[in-house]
Amino acid sequence: MRAEHAPRRRVVITGSGVISPIGLSTAAFWDSLLAGRSGIRRIESFDVSDLPTQIAAQVRDFDPEQYMPRKVWRRIDPFARYALAAAVEAVEAAKIEFDEELAPRVGVQIGSGYGPSTVQSQVTLGLLEHGPRRVGPFTSAASAIDSAAGEIALRFGAKGPSGAISTACASGTSAIGEAMRWIQYGACDVVLAGGADDSVTRSDIASACSARALSRRNDDPENACRPFDKERDGFIMASGAGVLVLEEAERAMRRGAPILAELVGYGASTDAYHPTAPHPEGAGAQQALRAALADARIDPSEVDYINAHGTSTTLNDRIETLAIRKVFGDHATRVPISSTKSMTGHMIGAAGAVEAIAAVHAIRDGVVPPTVNCFDPEDTELNYVPHTAQQHKVEIAMSNSFGFAGHNAVAIVRAWKP
Amino acid sequence: MTTEEIHEGLAAILQEVAGNDPAEIQLDKSFANDLDVDSLLLVEVVVAAEERFGVSISEDDLKEGSTVGDLVRSIQGVLAAV
Known part of the structure; x- marks a missing residue:
């Protein structure tokens, strides 16, 4: 049974970028997935001795200088650095240039569940220990969940609608879906859409432990995440970002863009x-x-x-x-x-x-x-x-x-x- | 503390906070116009300088177009008054 539908603008994917625990590019990520490589290790970036869960999948060997100037990465949370890096890869892959005519038609939608966890805890600790003078001038911007979208828009001069949808673990998919609507309804011709989080922090691990959501298989990290296995005992917190270039199909075809697939539902x-x-x-x-x-x-x-x-x-x-x-x-x-x-x-x-x-x-x-x-x-x-x-x-x-x-x-x- | 010592300390801070090349941080350089350090980034530089030199600097001393030399003189002025 197929109802009659009004024709709508089609949306294609013309580029992607990934920063993940198993690869710092789309190609490296995909290779690791096909090889079955796990990115789960014991957490070494902060003290875990009193936490019930001591393992996670963190982004490793990420050098923000490869993607952005020092004064940009210093003012933002790791989750936003990952998002910006993934966006840089996605835009390069899509071979797209945002000229003056296109810029107002380019949106940015970067979902996040927890957002800038590290900046938020640093602000609280700095305020308690040193007082308000130690709260930095970029904190207002960087401690907000939309900071990744804002930095990406700034980097590429994207002047269409932008923001951050937050639907917990569904945020990345929500961002892509809502961005698709922007293009379908004609608000944008291109959207840089995706999601980012860096929730491998003491506070996020502690809170997810209290919710009894995390695996406690600390002595066997690579076997700890066992989806659909009867012996599973919880999820593994991880960091990363993924960004797609979504583009109105006719426009993508006109410019000879590398079309990877169509986003249809x-x-x-x-x-x-x-x-x-x-x-x-x-x-x-x-x-x-x-x-x-x-x-x-x-x-x-x-x-x-x-x-x-x-x-x-x-x-x-x-x-x-x-x-x-x-x-x-x-x-x-x-x-x-x-x-x-x-x-x-x-x-x-x-x-x-x-x-x-x-x-x-x-x-x-x-x-x-x-x-x-x-x-x-x-x-x-x-x-x-x-x-x-x-x-x-x-x-x-x-x-x-x-x-x-x-x-x-x-x-x-x-x-x-x- | 000599002008040179304060100048060197500020150069190290600007390199750390704003990514400036220490060679370009000369006394006559304007933060906004020459070093691409806007008013918000300058707040971060000033707070780092306060900690490094153990002084308290009034934000009123630093206006749009302030130079590295202006900040050096502010720090020297506070230090001299101690």
Whole structure:
């Protein structure tokens, strides 16, 4: 059954950038995913001796000077540095130039769950120890969740709408989906969209531990994140950023842009059930999955790959499996479903963005990345792509994100056909 | 403390805070016009200078177009008054 729809502007992806615990570029990230490499290690950047969880997936060997001047990176939080670096890669890949005519039509939408955690704790500690004079002049800007979007707009002279959507663990997917609407409705022709977080801090680890959300498998970091495995015991906090260049399709074709895939569907919903636990039947998740499929104007059976939210928490993986079963019916046992968080950890606001990028690459390369550490699957009839990557022809891929506060967001990408 | 010592200390701060090349930090250089140090970044420079030299500098002493020499003289003035 297909209803008649008014024609709408099509949105394509013409570039991507990734800063992640398993690679500091899209290519390095994708190589690591296909090789099944884990980025999870013992935390060494701050004291963890009194924390129940002492492991995380941090961005390592990142040199901000490669991407931005010293006075820029000094004034912003690491999450915004990662976002700006990912945007630099994405813009270079898209071979796009923001001239005076285009600039007012270029938007920036960078989602984040926790935002500038490090700057915020430094301000509080500095104020307590040294008083207000020690609170720096850029704090007002840098301690806000929109600071990544602001710095990216400043760097590229993007003068269309900009900002930061915050939907916890779904922020990256929400940002991409809402940015797609900006282009569809004609508010923008190009949007730099994605997500970023750097929540591997003492305060964020402590709070996620108190919420009983994190794995405590401290003595075995690489096996700690086990999405859809029955022995899973929580998620792994991670840092990173992912940015996509979204572009109105006709414009991209006119300028001969490198079109990676088309962004065809977005669905969002809210559980309205509990601050951290998902709805027991995944009602909100199902609603978002169905909304995205309807928006993409496709049947569930047409989906060739699902990049799952797959956090490795007891509740998420059980309920996401249930939601996929409900929405996809028989097709659930045929479609490969993997969680790349098994390798990257959970990059919170960046997760949905880098996972959408993984979905794009699955389409382009005809290979889906694995779920590592899935030894004893939650549902034995589903293909969670355990341990190693699998070859699959993928024309349509879905990326799921389900966050605390019941925020659900789902994006669908499709092989580009003019 | 000599003018040279204060000048050297400010050069180190500007290199750290604003990424300036120490060679370009001469007494007649204007923060805003020559060194690309705007009024907000200058606040950071001044707070770092206060800590380094153990002084308190009034923001009124530093206006748009202030030079490195102006800041050196402010610091010297405070130090002399102690």
